[in-house]
Amino acid sequence: MRFPMKIVERLLEGVFKMSSSITSIVILLIIIFLFKEGFGLFRSPVVENGYGLYINSKNPIADINPTQIKQIFDGEIDNWKTIGGNEESIYLFRFDEIFSIYTDEELGENYQFLPQKLNNIIAENSNIIAFFPKKYMQEISSNTKEIATKNIEITDFVLGKEWLPTTTPSPLFGIVPLVLGTLLVSFLAILIALPLGLGVAIYLSEIASNRVRGIIRPAIELLAGIPSVVYGFFGLVIIVPIVQKVGNISAGETAFTGSLILAIMALPTIISISEDAIRNTPLALRESSYALGATQWQTIYKIVIPYASSGISAAIILGIGRAIGETMAVLMVTGNGAVIPHSIFESVRTIPATIAAELGEAPIGGTHYQALFLLGCVLFLFTLILSIVSELISKKQTSKTA
Amino acid sequence: MMIEAKNINFYYGNFHALKGINIAIPANTVTALIGPSGCGKSTFLRLFNRMNDTIQNTKLTGECLVNGQNIYDKTVQVDDLRKNVGMVFQKPNPFPKSIFENVAYGLKVNGISDKKYIAERVEQSLIAAALWNEVKDKLHQSAFALSGGQQQRLCIARALAISPSILLMDEPASALDPISTSKIEELIHELKEKYTIVIVTHNMQQAARVSNKTGFFMYGELIEYSDTKKMFLNPENIQTQNYITGRFG
Amino acid sequence: MIRSKNIQQKIAFHIFRLLSFGILGILVWILGFIIYNGIQVISWEFITSYPKEGMTEGGIFPAIIGTIYLVIGSMIFAVPLGIMSAIYISEYASNQKWVRFIRIMTNNLASIPSIVFGLFGMALFVHTFGFGDSILAGSLTLGILIIPIVIRTTEEALKAVPESYRLGSFALGATKLQTIKNVVFPIAFPNIMTGLILSVGRVSGETAPILFTVAAYFLPKLPQSIFDQAMALPYHLYVIATSGTDIEASKPIAYGTAFVLISIVLTINLLAGWIRRYFEKQNSI
Numbered sequence: 001m002r003f004p005m006k007i008v009e010r011l012l013e014g015v016f017k018m019s020s021s022i023t024s025i026v027i028l029l030i031i032i033f034l035f036k037e038g039f040g041l042f043r044s045p046v047v048e049n050g051y052g053l054y055i056n057s058k059n060p061i062a063d064i065n066p067t068q069i070k071q072i073f074d075g076e077i078d079n080w081k082t083i084g085g086n087e088e089s090i091y092l093f094r095f096d097e098i099f100s101i102y103t104d105e106e107l108g109e110n111y112q113f114l115p116q117k118l119n120n121i122i123a124e125n126s127n128i129i130a131f132f133p134k135k136y137m138q139e140i141s142s143n144t145k146e147i148a149t150k151n152i153e154i155t156d157f158v159l160g161k162e163w164l165p166t167t168t169p170s171p172l173f174g175i176v177p178l179v180l181g182t183l184l185v186s187f188l189a190i191l192i193a194l195p196l197g198l199g200v201a202i203y204l205s206e207i208a209s210n211r212v213r214g215i216i217r218p219a220i221e222l223l224a225g226i227p228s229v230v231y232g233f234f235g236l237v238i239i240v241p242i243v244q245k246v247g248n249i250s251a252g253e254t255a256f257t258g259s260l261i262l263a264i265m266a267l268p269t270i271i272s273i274s275e276d277a278i279r280n281t282p283l284a285l286r287e288s289s290y291a292l293g294a295t296q297w298q299t300i301y302k303i304v305i306p307y308a309s310s311g312i313s314a315a316i317i318l319g320i321g322r323a324i325g326e327t328m329a330v331l332m333v334t335g336n337g338a339v340i341p342h343s344i345f346e347s348v349r350t351i352p353a354t355i356a357a358e359l360g361e362a363p364i365g366g367t368h369y370q371a372l373f374l375l376g377c378v379l380f381l382f383t384l385i386l387s388i389v390s391e392l393i394s395k396k397q398t399s400k401t402a
Numbered sequence: 403m404m405i406e407a408k409n410i411n412f413y414y415g416n417f418h419a420l421k422g423i424n425i426a427i428p429a430n431t432v433t434a435l436i437g438p439s440g441c442g443k444s445t446f447l448r449l450f451n452r453m454n455d456t457i458q459n460t461k462l463t464g465e466c467l468v469n470g471q472n473i474y475d476k477t478v479q480v481d482d483l484r485k486n487v488g489m490v491f492q493k494p495n496p497f498p499k500s501i502f503e504n505v506a507y508g509l510k511v512n513g514i515s516d517k518k519y520i521a522e523r524v525e526q527s528l529i530a531a532a533l534w535n536e537v538k539d540k541l542h543q544s545a546f547a548l549s550g551g552q553q554q555r556l557c558i559a560r561a562l563a564i565s566p567s568i569l570l571m572d573e574p575a576s577a578l579d580p581i582s583t584s585k586i587e588e589l590i591h592e593l594k595e596k597y598t599i600v601i602v603t604h605n606m607q608q609a610a611r612v613s614n615k616t617g618f619f620m621y622g623e624l625i626e627y628s629d630t631k632k633m634f635l636n637p638e639n640i641q642t643q644n645y646i647t648g649r650f651g
Numbered sequence: 652m653i654r655s656k657n658i659q660q661k662i663a664f665h666i667f668r669l670l671s672f673g674i675l676g677i678l679v680w681i682l683g684f685i686i687y688n689g690i691q692v693i694s695w696e697f698i699t700s701y702p703k704e705g706m707t708e709g710g711i712f713p714a715i716i717g718t719i720y721l722v723i724g725s726m727i728f729a730v731p732l733g734i735m736s737a738i739y740i741s742e743y744a745s746n747q748k749w750v751r752f753i754r755i756m757t758n759n760l761a762s763i764p765s766i767v768f769g770l771f772g773m774a775l776f777v778h779t780f781g782f783g784d785s786i787l788a789g790s791l792t793l794g795i796l797i798i799p800i801v802i803r804t805t806e807e808a809l810k811a812v813p814e815s816y817r818l819g820s821f822a823l824g825a826t827k828l829q830t831i832k833n834v835v836f837p838i839a840f841p842n843i844m845t846g847l848i849l850s851v852g853r854v855s856g857e858t859a860p861i862l863f864t865v866a867a868y869f870l871p872k873l874p875q876s877i878f879d880q881a882m883a884l885p886y887h888l889y890v891i892a893t894s895g896t897d898i899e900a901s902k903p904i905a906y907g908t909a910f911v912l913i914s915i916v917l918t919i920n921l922l923a924g925w926i927r928r929y930f931e932k933q934n935s936i
């Protein structure tokens with residue numbers, strides 16, 4: 001009778017133990033899948049998949065990078081000399097132009113003459129740069145050479161100043177504008193939320209009567225419970241027009257607008273953690289301060305706040321982490337211009353907003369898709385680091401109290 | 403009289419913590435308050451720098467006089483009173499600041515900003531607290547780097563810096579080792595010249611060693627108050643006798 | 652005598668009071684804006700009918716149903732795992748290093764942005780497991796998102812049960828499992844419930860994790876199986892507020908959707924608070 005009971009106990013303990021590793025397994029899986037998909041980007045060619053860039057073999061240029069490709073195809077660079085070649089204007093040739101030069105007959109019924117014609121065009125023009133599908137360029141004549149055959153490099157991603165994931169021939173996946181946008185919006189949000197949150201935390205823990213506290217605390221809890229998409233909606237309908245009118249700008253969807261909304265969203269975290277930190281200041285320290293003739297306010301800012309500073313820093317870091325990862329609200333109110341921001345009254349695009357806005361349209365497994373997963377990795381690392389730092393800080397606080 | 407209590411009653415909510423206390427403490431003496439735990443010694447001590455004001459839901463009747471002035475009078479500013487009545491707590495509790503800043507704190511919060519004067523006062527106070535020689539080379543290090551006994555002397559220096567005339571000490575040596583304790587006792591002996599000291603202690607020998615007068619509290623009442631010598635050799639009250647000889651508490 | 656330090660204190664405290672009531676004001680503003688505009692749209696029909704005319708008219712029935720499915724799905728997945736995990740940590744685990752490790756992992760998981768869960772869910776459930784955009788994939792993704800909340804609240808609830816109850820039960824010869832089942836769990840139950848209810852609130856409001864795992868722009872009929880896509884309230888609000896066929900015309904629908912969403916979340920919050928207080932009172936008697 002007792003024997004099977006024991007087995008059940010053992011068995012369940014095993015099950016419990018196994019489930020306790022669920023969070024570790026999930027984190028491991030997240031790392032594996034995010035990085036697996038993301039790092040595929042560095043195994044993809046610079047030029048759009050299935051296409052190649054070809055020049056005349058007399059052209060001394062050996063290779064060009066993605067940014068140069070983009071500038072050439074935008075007409076910003078129109079001379080080979082600019083990128084270290086001969087003094088010769090660049091002759092841009094896109095694949096579809098072939099059909100205005102040769103008739104369908106000349107190209108053959110199944111385009112069987114097309115590869116040869118393409119090679120001819122390249123051979124005849126020493127200053128050409130041609131963007132052709134790879135399948136027509138299987139045999140390259142000695143007059144032709146392919147350039148930009150390298151894979152996308154980490155530096156293109158990490159140091160790239162432009163995020164143009166859908167331009168041809170070579171999309172640009174520079175995360176600098178996105179990182180700057182994310183940091184700008186998040187830090188500004190904390191800058192707004194910190195004094196507010198600290199003030200409220202002081203009020204609640206030091207000044208407010210129990211009755212007032214009983215009203216404001218639940219209100220803050222409610223604020224924390226409102227879904228971010230509702231904040232986004234509120235921001236879009238109410239805050240955006242206000243910013244537009246007050247700032248006298250053409251569009252109210254700016255970094256500043258995003259920061260305002262994020263600040264409101266970060267307040268509950270900052271308030272509750274700071275309040276805990278303030279409350280944990282030993283009574284003896286306060287009383288010693290009062291005993292020396294200090295007022296309550298002097299005691300707060302000279303003794304309590306410094307004492308609680310590590311707890312408050314933990315709150316700040318946690319708040320920044322939340323802000324950096326916040327998606328929907330920011331997506332809805334910042335305008336999402338993927339350029340390096342010059343002022344807080346310009347539109348910006350954050351990393352999470354980029355993922356949310358673009359993943360739906362990115363072809364699965366393509367470079368754009370991979371780049372978005374890589375953004376996910378960056379975001380994951382950001383928040384992981386911040387969470388670890390905040391944990392270390394609050395541990396310092398606990399050891400100080402002990 | 404430096405300190406006087408006239409028919410004091412004190413309540414924490416409904417709890418009657420001090421019952422009809424009358425006492426008069428002369429200047430430049432050390433008065434020890436003794437009695438079993440929970441009898442109201444700390445409560446009584448804290449009345450004289452109005453520390454109980456910070457506790458909610460309390461009630462006080464009777465008069466507390468310092469230098470003949472009722473300190474609960476509306477015209478009295480609490481911070482003026484506290485500048486005049488310093489306090490040292492049971493556990494050493496330096497602020498999380500440097501040694502220098504700890505001592506300078508009381509001056510700064512009271513609006514003094516003259517750097518030279520502050521530096522002078524810090525030095526004088528540390529000398530008076532018999533700590534100067536030990537810390538003069540590390541004034542700008544954290545106060546937490548000091549030993550427990552040094553920290554407590556720092557807290558005394560901190561209290562002396564704002565030049566009080568009265569020092570209230572609530573079991574100032576109970577958290578310290580014997581050597582640190584005797585240093586504090588020596589210090590009290592010296593400070594008596596300039597300050598009026600009221601000290602709460604659980605240590606009967608300590609009370610006998612350092613004080614001129616002793617008050618014995620029980621259940622919120624002041625049972626006996628007289629010269630320390632008389633109290634320990636020939637107490638009037640049987641309860642006092644029992645307590646002192648260890649038959650009670 | 653009036654002192655500058657007292658004036659300073661007065662000013663500072665006034666500012667703090669103002670800030671605190673300002674926050675109250677912000678809450679009232681947001682709720683007021685949504686309730687005021689939403690209440691004019693809301694009706695029985697709005698709740699029970701399908702969207703019409705490119706979502707500029709009609710109701711939000713499929714979005715409500717979709718959100719309910721997602722809540723149920725994610726809870727089925729997260730609650731048993733989370734509770735068992737917490738029971739192990741607080742009742743069984745003797746290896747403190749392992750406990751610390753789990754706790755760090757749980758905290759880290761909680762700090763990961765929800766959009767990253769969306770990416771992960773898409774890569775693992777939608778593509779690798781081949782569930783496609785489906786209620787299953789979405790529920791699993793959301794479930795992972797709330798596991799840390801379930802673990803943490805359950806752990807706290809268990810920890811709040813005094814050790815003496817356990818010892819008393821052991822003294823009567825009960826086994827560990829019996830003690831947990833008959834003594835610890837019943838006492839901790841209200842607090843665990845509160846945590847679960849709060850995670851329901853979280854699930855019903857999340858948008859980013861469902862963007863690429865389940866959410867559909869518009870579906871003419873309700874999902875028939877766990878492998879179907881579903882509409883959901885938060886995603887619906889996002890879509891009609893930012894990229895509907897006619898944003899101005901669908902604004903009332905957006906207000907209505909926001910109203911329903913907020914009502915659910917508020918109800919859940921109030922319910923959680925009420926349950927906590929109710930049981931606190933009962934326990935204190």
Ligand SMILES: Nc1ncnc2c1ncn2[C@@H]1O[C@H](COP(=O)(O)OP(=O)(O)OP(=O)(O)O)[C@@H](O)[C@H]1O
Nearest residue numbers: 414417419437438439440441442443444445446457
């Ligand atoms: N803040 C407070 N609120 C309610 N009751 C209190 C408070 N502080 C003290 N008391 C009560 O008042 C009585 C006297 O306390 P007090 O601290 O003055 O005693 P004490 O003589 O200093 O004791 P000890 O020797 O243990 O320090 C005690 O019964 C205590 O429980």
Ligand SMILES: [Mg+2]
Nearest residue numbers: 443444445572
């Ligand atoms: Mg005491």
